Structures are given as structure tokens and as C-alpha cells.
Amino acid sequence: MTPLTTALDDPRLRFRIDCFSVPAASRGEFEEATRRNLDFISTLPGFRGHLVFRKTGGPTAFDVVTLAVWESQEAIDRAATAVRAHYERIGFDRAASLERWQVRSELGGYELLRGP
Structure with a gap:
């Protein structure tokens, strides 16, 4: 995995912040x-x-929050397409898995609030 090592002051950066409520019984599968x-x-x-x-x-x-940093909105858009194709290739149904694990989520795209 790639840790966050980039400076966050670039105005082109965009952020994907996903929040999850994960039952203890599903934690292992969810984290994997x-x-x-x-x-x-x-x-x-x-x-x-x-x-x-x-x-x-x-x-x-x-109880789990992920933050992914992208160089631009276009990079996020391309990544979303690539992730959907990847999930299809590996046979992973994200929605069905979250339902089976009883995980509640809120997902969103963000930009850094700048200025006073």
C-alpha cells in the first residue's frame, strides 16, 4: 500500500473520504x-x-474511515472506472458484500477548503 506522503496544499488535489460502520463479526473480511x-x-x-x-x-x-488522495478529479473519475472493471474481473460485488457484512457506509469526494 502507498502511504500518504504528498503535500496537501496543491489546489488540484481531490480527496475520496469513505466512512464505514463495521460489525466486529465482519471486521476481518472487510479489512481484507x-x-x-x-x-x-x-x-x-x-x-x-x-x-x-x-x-x-x-x-x-x-469506526473505519479511509482517505485517498488523487492528483485531480479526472484521476478519480478514471480510477472509478478502473475499480469497477477490476471488481468485475475478480468477481467482487461490493454492494452485496457490504450488505452481507452488515456494513453501513457514507462515501464522498472532497476538495480542501482554502483561505480564511
Whole structure:
């Protein structure tokens, strides 16, 4: 996996932040699928790094958060297409897996808020 090592002040950068609520019984399978996905996306053009957070406290329902950094929105768009094709090749149905694991998720694209 590619750790986050890029400076975040480039205005072209875009961020994919995904939040998950993962039941303990599904944690192993979920984390393995997350590792496979991160290993794949780290090979794609425009990928700049990632971080994975595991909750240690606080009132949020989400206990796993991933942050992927991309050089541009175009890189994210190309990556989304590549990930869908990769999932099809390996026979991974993301929606069905999340349902089977009883994982709740919220996914989004972000840009860094700049200025005062």
C-alpha cells in the first residue's frame, strides 16, 4: 500500500473520504477487502496516497474511515472506472458484500477548503 506522503496544499488535489460502520463479526473480511482495494488503487495513475483510520473514541457511528488522495478529479473519475472493471474481473460485488457484512457506509469526494 502507498502511504500518504504528498503535500496537501496543491489546489488540484481531490480527496475520496469513505466512512464505514463495521460489525466486529465482519471486521476481518472487510479489512481484507479494503487492503485489496487499496493495493489496486495504489497502482493507478494520479493516486497520491492514502490513510486508513480506526476509531478509538467519540460519538460517531463510523469506526473505519479511509482517505485517498488523487492528483485531480479526472484521476478519480478514471480510477472509478478502473475499480469497477477490476471488481468485475475478480468477481467482487461490493454492494452485496457490504450488505452481507452488515456494513453501513457514507462515501464522498472532497476538495480542501482554502483561505480564511
